[in-house]
Amino acid sequence: xxxxxxxxxxxxxxxxxxxxxxxxxxxxxxxxxxxxxxxxxxxxxxxxxxxxxxxxxxxxxxxxxxxxxxxxxxxxxxxxxxxxxxxxxxxxxxxxxxxxxxxxxxxxxxxxxxxxxxxxxxxxxxxxxxxxxxxxxxx
Amino acid sequence: xxxxxxxxxxxxxxxxxxxxxxxxxxxxxxxxxxxxxxxxxxxxxxxxxxxxxxxxxxxxxxxxxxxxxxxxxxxxxxxxxxxxxxxxxxxxxxxxxxxxxxxxxxxxxxxxxxxxxxxxxxxxxxxxxxxxxxxxxxxxxxxxxxxx
Numbered sequence: 001x002x003x004x005x006x007x008x009x010x011x012x013x014x015x016x017x018x019x020x021x022x023x024x025x026x027x028x029x030x031x032x033x034x035x036x037x038x039x040x041x042x043x044x045x046x047x048x049x050x051x052x053x054x055x056x057x058x059x060x061x062x063x064x065x066x067x068x069x070x071x072x073x074x075x076x077x078x079x080x081x082x083x084x085x086x087x088x089x090x091x092x093x094x095x096x097x098x099x100x101x102x103x104x105x106x107x108x109x110x111x112x113x114x115x116x117x118x119x120x121x122x123x124x125x126x127x128x129x130x131x132x133x134x135x136x137x138x139x
Numbered sequence: 140x141x142x143x144x145x146x147x148x149x150x151x152x153x154x155x156x157x158x159x160x161x162x163x164x165x166x167x168x169x170x171x172x173x174x175x176x177x178x179x180x181x182x183x184x185x186x187x188x189x190x191x192x193x194x195x196x197x198x199x200x201x202x203x204x205x206x207x208x209x210x211x212x213x214x215x216x217x218x219x220x221x222x223x224x225x226x227x228x229x230x231x232x233x234x235x236x237x238x239x240x241x242x243x244x245x246x247x248x249x250x251x252x253x254x255x256x257x258x259x260x261x262x263x264x265x266x267x268x269x270x271x272x273x274x275x276x277x278x279x280x281x282x283x284x285x286x287x
Contacts, residue, residue: 019150060247085235122235125230131175
């Protein structure tokens with residue numbers, strides 16, 4: 001557990017929770033990234049706040065970067081794996097109606113049985129995938 | 140204008156929070172998913188920090204008839220645990236485990252994460268469009284069957 005960061009991760013999590021609370025109290029919307037982005041593909045009447053949120057999402061890391069420098073980012077997957085991963089994440093989150101944020105944070109906060117089910121399933125599927133690629137196949 | 144400002148503020152908080160939490164790094168996410176390896180439980184602490192604060196927002200909202208900058212609260216309408224939910228979650232999980240990216244961190248690092256994240260986001264958008272296309276075909280077919 002060399003890289004375990006309980007304090008920073010809890011504080012970062014609270015900021016994410018604050019974002020979800022703000023979007024619900026101000027806009028009456030669930031802060032689910034796949035839903036906010038996927039919903040834009042049909043160019044809906046409420047595109048404005050969605051675009052504003054996504055602009056904020058992309059600009060937000062620069063606050064952290066200005067405060068404490070560039071974060072460590074390591075991508076071990078190759079191009080082919082990233083393409084397969086992206087297709088699965090894009091298709092799967094739209095079919096399942098949410099991702100880590102919509103189901104995993106907002107849905108669990110609402111104690112939604114659908115979100116609890118989805119979160120258990122995607123964490124289990126991701127865990128098995130990592131086990132197979134890293135250990136069973138000798139990654 | 141106000142829903143856009145509050146949307147922007149929420150997005151900034153989300154992107155900042157993802158970076159502070161360390162979840163912007165796919166290696167850290169994979170470290171959580173790799174329970175039989177050098178396990179990093181940090182992601183559980185992110186959820187532990189996020190969920191109570193998000194839930195507090197839900198509690199505060201219960202006292203209000205409508206959100207501050209919109210006409211109504213838009214809660215998810217589906218309540219049934221069905222096949223699309225489960226299949227979608229499984230497919231998403233496999234993709235998440237392959238790359239270590241879920242939609243939030245991928246978009247948050249899009250401007251500075253280099254080629255890997257650009258490739259991932261392009262494929263993710265293609266996956267979303269594929270779903271949209273199949274869903275359109277399915278619903279137009281259902282409509283035709285109903286009118287026939």
